[in-house]
Amino acid sequence: MKRVLTFRLDPTNKKVEFLTEIGNEMKDLANYVVDTYLYNFEIKKKGDVKKSVFYTNFIKNGSKYNLIEQSTIIKKTRYYEGIITKIIPNVKNYIDGMTEKPVYRNNFLYFQTRLVEFVQTKNGSWGIDIVHPNKRGEKIFIRLANNKNNEDKIKKVVESGTETTFVCEILHTYNGKWILSAVHDIGESPNKPDKLKHIIGVDRGILYPAVAVATDMEGNVKGVKFFSCKGIYEQRKNLKHRMSELQAGKHWKAYNRIKRLDGNLIKQINHSISKELVEWTLQFESPIICFENLKGAKKDLQERNKELCNKYKLKYKNWILSFWSPAMLRELVEYKAEEVGIKIIDVNPKNTSRRCPKCEYTDKNNRSKTERKFVCLKCGYQNNDDLVGAMNIASKGIYKLNK
Numbered sequence: 001m002k003r004v005l006t007f008r009l010d011p012t013n014k015k016v017e018f019l020t021e022i023g024n025e026m027k028d029l030a031n032y033v034v035d036t037y038l039y040n041f042e043i044k045k046k047g048d049v050k051k052s053v054f055y056t057n058f059i060k061n062g063s064k065y066n067l068i069e070q071s072t073i074i075k076k077t078r079y080y081e082g083i084i085t086k087i088i089p090n091v092k093n094y095i096d097g098m099t100e101k102p103v104y105r106n107n108f109l110y111f112q113t114r115l116v117e118f119v120q121t122k123n124g125s126w127g128i129d130i131v132h133p134n135k136r137g138e139k140i141f142i143r144l145a146n147n148k149n150n151e152d153k154i155k156k157v158v159e160s161g162t163e164t165t166f167v168c169e170i171l172h173t174y175n176g177k178w179i180l181s182a183v184h185d186i187g188e189s190p191n192k193p194d195k196l197k198h199i200i201g202v203d204r205g206i207l208y209p210a211v212a213v214a215t216d217m218e219g220n221v222k223g224v225k226f227f228s229c230k231g232i233y234e235q236r237k238n239l240k241h242r243m244s245e246l247q248a249g250k251h252w253k254a255y256n257r258i259k260r261l262d263g264n265l266i267k268q269i270n271h272s273i274s275k276e277l278v279e280w281t282l283q284f285e286s287p288i289i290c291f292e293n294l295k296g297a298k299k300d301l302q303e304r305n306k307e308l309c310n311k312y313k314l315k316y317k318n319w320i321l322s323f324w325s326p327a328m329l330r331e332l333v334e335y336k337a338e339e340v341g342i343k344i345i346d347v348n349p350k351n352t353s354r355r356c357p358k359c360e361y362t363d364k365n366n367r368s369k370t371e372r373k374f375v376c377l378k379c380g381y382q383n384n385d386d387l388v389g390a391m392n393i394a395s396k397g398i399y400k401l402n403k
Contacts, residue, residue, distance in 0.1 A: 003183070003184055003335075004181050004182065004183055004184075005153045005156060005157060005181070005182050005184060006179055006180065006181050006182075007144050007145075007147070007150060007153065007179070007180040007182065008144065008145040008147065008177060008178070008179060008180075009128075009142050009143070009144060009145065009170070009178040009179070009180055010142075010143045010144065010145040010146075010178075011142045011143070011178055015140065015142050016178075018140055019107065019109065019142075019170065019172070019178065020107060020172075022109060022133065023106075023107025023108055023109045023170075023172070024107060026083055026107075026108045026109055026110065027104045027105070027106065027107060027108045029083050030083055030086075030087050030102075030104040030108050031103065031104050033083065033084055033087045033088070033091070034087060034090075034091055034101065034102055034103070034104075037087075037088065037091045038091065038094075038095075038101075081112060082110050082111055082112040082115070082167075083108075083110055085112070086110045087102065090102045093327065096295050099327065105252070105256055106172065106256055106260075107171075107172050109169060109170035109171070110168075110169050111130070111167065111168050111169075111170075112167055113166060113167055114131070115130065115131050116128050116129065116130050116131075116166065116168055117129050117166070118154050118157070118158060118166075119141065121143075125143060125144070125146070126143075126144045126150050126151065126154060127141050127142055127143040127144050128141070128142050128144070128180065129141055130142065144180075153182075156184050157182045157183075157184040166182050166183060166184065167182075167183040168180055168181055168182045168183065169181045173260070195286060196217065196286050196287070196288050196401065197216060197217060197284075197285045197286040197287070198214055198215065198216055198217070198222065198284040198285060198286060198287040198288070199214075199215055199216075199217065199287065199288050199289075199290055199394050199397045199398055199401070200212055200213070200214050200281050200284070200287055200288070200289045200290060200394070201213045201215070201290050201390040201391060201392070201393035201394025201395070201396075201397060202277070202289060202290065202291050202333075202390060202393065203292070203352070203386050203387075203389035203390040203393055204291070204292070204294070204326040204329060204330075205386050205389075207372065207386070208226055208227060208228055208386050209227055209228075209229055209269065209270070209273050209329060210227040210273055210277060210329065211224075211225070211226050211227065211384075211386040211387055211389070211390045212224070212225045212227070212277060212280065212281075212390060213225075213387065213390040213391050213393075213394050214281070214284050214287070214394075215391070215394045215395075215398070217398055217401075217402075219394070219395055219398060221391070222284065223280075223283070223284065224387065224390075225277075225280050226386075226387075227273045227276060227277060229269045229272075229273070232265070232269055235265070236262060236265065236266075239258055239261065239262045239265070240262070242258055243255055243258050243259060243262070246258065266325050266328065267328070270325060270328050270329045270332050271332055273329060274329060274332035274333040274336050275336060277289075277333055278333060278336045278337050278340065278342065281337070281342060282340060282342075287342060288342065288343050288344075288345060288397070288401070289333065289337055289342060289343070289344050289345075290344075290345050290346075290347060290393050290394055290396070290397030291330050291333075291344065291345075291346050291347075291393070292346065292347060292348075292349035292352060292393055293346040293347065293348060293349060294326050294327070294349060330344075345397060345400065345401070347393060347396040347397055347400055348396065349393075351392070352389045352392040352393055352396070353367050353374075353385060353388070353389045353392075354366055354367060355392050356374075356376035356378065356379060356381050356388075357381070357383075357388055357391040357392055357395065358376065358379055358381040359376060359378055359379040359381065361376055361377065361378035361379065363377055363378075365377060367385050367388075368385070372384065372385055372386070373385055374387075374388040
C-alpha cells in the first residue's frame with residue numbers, strides 16, 4: 001500500500017526560479033495532455049488513447065516548449081512520462097462525469113523515480129537532488145527546512161524502496177511555501193477475515209456527505225451513523241461567490257489562491273469523514289464496507305437538474321453540485337480501510353432511494369426530496385431518506401456477497 005509523507009523545502013531565490021521554470025513547463029504539458037486526450041477520445045470514440053499520441057504531437061511542437069535538440073527531448077522523456085501517468089486518470093474521471101475538467105494554472109511539479117533523491121550534506125542537514133532536464137549529468141540541490149522529524153520520515157521513504165529515489169510532487173502553496181510530498185510503501189494490509197459478520201452500507205449525499213448503517217449478514221440493523229460537516233455549505237458558498245467576483249475582474253492571482261483554499265477545504269472534510277467512518281466501522285466484528293457505484297452520477301444529476309430548471313424557468317446553479325465529491329470520499333475511505341484489513345465493494349445504485357427496506361415496495365414517490373423523508377406508499381414505513389438509502393445499499397451488498 002502507498003502512503004504520502006510531506007516535507008517543507010527551503011529553496012534559495014535561484015532554486016525558486018528553477019522550480020518555477022520546470023513547473024510552468026509541466027503545467028503546459030498537463031493542459032496539453034488533457035486537451036489532446038479529450039480530442040482523440042471524441043474522434044476515436046474509445047476509452048483509451050495511446051501515449052504515443054502525446055509524445056508525437058508534443059515533440060512536433062517542441063520549439064514552443066524550448067525543446068530544440070534531440071538529446072533534450074530524450075532527456076525530458078522521463079518528465080513527460082510522469083506527467084502523462086499522473087494526468088490521464090483525472091481526465092478519465094472527467095469523461096465518466098465524476099469530476100470537472102482538470103485545468104492547471106499553477107506550477108505543477110510531479111517527478112517519477114530516478115529523478116529525485118534524498119541526500120545528506122557534510123554538516124548533517126538533509127535535502128533533495130533533482131536531475132536537471134536540460135543539462136546532462138547536472139543535479140539541482142534543494143535543502144529541506146529544519147525539522148526534527150525529517151530524518152525519521154526520510155528513513156520510511158528510503159526503506160520502503162530499493163533506492164533513495166522516490167515518486168513525489170512539489171507544490172507551491174498560496175502562502176508561499178514549497179512542499180514536497182513523497183510516496184512510500186507501508187507494506188501489505190492485515191489479513192482479511194475468512195467469514196464476514198457485518199456489512200456497512202454507506203450512502204453519499206450533499207446535505208450529509210455520508211450516512212452509514214451497520215447490519216449483520218441477515219440484514220438486521222446493528223448501528224447507524226450520520227457524518228455531517230456543519231457550516232461547510234455556507235463556507236464554500238461564500239468562497240464560490242468570491243471566486244466568481246475575482247474571475248469577472250480577471251484577478252487571477254487572488255482567484256487561484258481562493259480556489260486552492262476551497263480545494264484544501266474539500267480534502268480536509270473528506271479526510272476527516274473517512275477517518276471517522278473507518279474508526280466507527282472497527283467496532284463491528286469482521287466488517288465489510290459497501291458503496292454505490294456512482295460512475296457518471298454527477299453528470300446525470302447535472303443534466304436532470306438543467307431539464308427541470310428549463311421546464312420551470314428557474315436559474316440553474318451548477319456550484320451546488322460542485323460541493324459533492326463522492327469519488328474522493330470513497331478513495332480516502334478505501335486506503336484507510338486497507339490499513340486495518342477492511343475490504344470495500346460496490347453495488348448498483350438503482351432504486352436505493354426508492355425501495356422500502358421493510359416491504360421492498362419500489363416507487364419514486366416513496367421519497368420526498370423537499371422534506372428529506374422516506375414514506376412507503378404501501379406499508380407506511382417512515383424514515384430519513386438518506387438512512388433508507390444506506391440500508392438498501394447494505395441489503396444489496398449482502399445479496400452480492402451471497403450470490
